[in-house]
């Protein structure tokens with residue numbers, strides 16, 4: 001409920017600013033997002049380095065990473081990126097999949113799952129929306145890394161733990 005309200009507010013703000021919503025102005029379909037990213041924010045705190053958090057593979061990550069799969073902030077940023085087709089600017093981060101295609105839960109093909117994972121990782125890596133690359137590193141979302149490589153949700157995340 002909270003999420004829906006926040007997204008409605010966001011979309012209302014966009015509409016009142018006179019920006020035509022693209023692709024029907026929909027919101028991201030949570031049913032195609034994995035329920036677990038493999039790491040929770042705060043995991044591994046002080047384990048590798050005092051004051052830092054870390055992944056099961058002992059990679060240092062910021063303690064706010066990653067946002068939960070149902071985090072309103074993550075869902076809003078993902079919706080906006082997929083609607084715009086880019087993050088920050090077209091010259092910086094282009095998304096490889098549209099909101100409509102991302103949301104079509106009937107499409108669970110390997111190529112589409114890979115594109116969904118890429119889009120979510122792009123949002124993570126630029127999560128702060130300040131400077132390109134300021135956000136949550138790929139290592140903080142091993143489930144998405146594995147999904148990007150295999151096109152499947154669930155399974156081996158060991159290869160993905162090497163993501164930067």
Ligand SMILES: *[C@@H]1O[C@H](CO)[C@@H](O)[C@H](O)[C@H]1NC(C)=O
Nearest residue numbers: 026029030031032103104105
């Ligand atoms: C989201 O996925 C569900 C199936 O899990 C589907 O019924 C629904 O229509 C989808 N919503 C959108 C907006 O595509």
Ligand SMILES: *[C@@H]1O[C@H](CO)[C@@H](O)[C@H](O)[C@H]1NC(C)=O
Nearest residue numbers: 062064073127128130134135
């Ligand atoms: C990035 O965003 C997170 C979550 O919104 C925040 O906790 C963190 O302080 C921000 N970090 C930087 C470097 O802006």
